[in-house]
Amino acid sequence: MLSVAVLISGTGSNLRALLDAAADPDYPARVVVVGADREAEGFAHAEEYGIPTFMVPYAQFESREEWGAELGAQLAVWQPDLVVLSGLMRLLPAALVDEWSPRIINTHPAYLPEFPGAHGVRDALAAGVDQTGASVILVDTGVDSGPILAQERVPVLAGDDEHTLHERIKPVERRLLIDVVRRIATGDLDLAAQAASRAPAP
Numbered sequence: 696m697l698s699v700a701v702l703i704s705g706t707g708s709n710l711r712a713l714l715d716a717a718a719d720p721d722y723p724a725r726v727v728v729v730g731a732d733r734e735a736e737g738f739a740h741a742e743e744y745g746i747p748t749f750m751v752p753y754a755q756f757e758s759r760e761e762w763g764a765e766l767g768a769q770l771a772v773w774q775p776d777l778v779v780l781s782g783l784m785r786l787l788p789a790a791l792v793d794e795w796s797p798r799i800i801n802t803h804p805a806y807l808p809e810f811p812g813a814h815g816v817r818d819a820l821a822a823g824v825d826q827t828g829a830s831v832i833l834v835d836t837g838v839d840s841g842p843i844l845a846q847e848r849v850p851v852l853a854g855d856d857e858h859t860l861h862e863r864i865k866p867v868e869r870r871l872l873i874d875v876v877r878r879i880a881t882g883d884l885d886l887a888a889q890a891a892s893r894a895p896a897p
């Protein structure tokens with residue numbers, strides 16, 4: 696059984712979907728802890744399932760590095776097999792990524808490498824594209840630049856605003872996330888091999 700820590704900043708709808716999936720005894724992963732960088736609405740989903748939570752408030756640290764060190768210490772308590780960034784709206788410091796790589800994945804509401812960053816949905820709308828998408832990637836030290844593990848296109852419809860488009864993307868993200876975590880748990884998806892495929896030549 697793959698143990699998973701999920702890090703969030705907001706509503707945690709993707710977290711909720713993973714928790715619901717993991718409630719099925721046949722699903723090969725379990726969420727063991729949920730962490731956030733702020734008082735996140737999504738904690739309610741974890742509490743409903745009786746899953747422990749922790750908060751490492753970004754604002755209370757002098758630097759990203761110090762915040763990341765405390766986040767790493769909290770994660771170490773739970774020793775998860777996998778860390779899922781599910782709407783964590785903070786860039787992790789390189790030291791933390793290096794420590795957990797290749798066992799950290801991230802969901803993103805765009806078809807990467809298109810529209811990376813904190814405003815993937817807004818940026819796609821601003822660019823006037825007629826399709827965007829959802830991606831699940833391996834986290835590296837860049838901004839949404841890690842190897843792509845799964846992705847799918849989502850149409851942009853006339854009259855879409857950031858909210859309507861994001862709400863159309865999220866169900867796709869959820870499906871991709873649940874499937875990627877399942878494939879990691881069963882060994883069908885080898886994160887070390889994915890990471891190596893990106894490693895610079897010696």
Ligand code: GAR
Nearest residue numbers: 705706707708709782802803804812
């Ligand atoms: C999701 O769409 C996730 O991909 C996105 O935030 C949303 C969180 O929703 N993450 C990013 O944009 C990271 N760059 P949720 O809190 O309802 O799961």
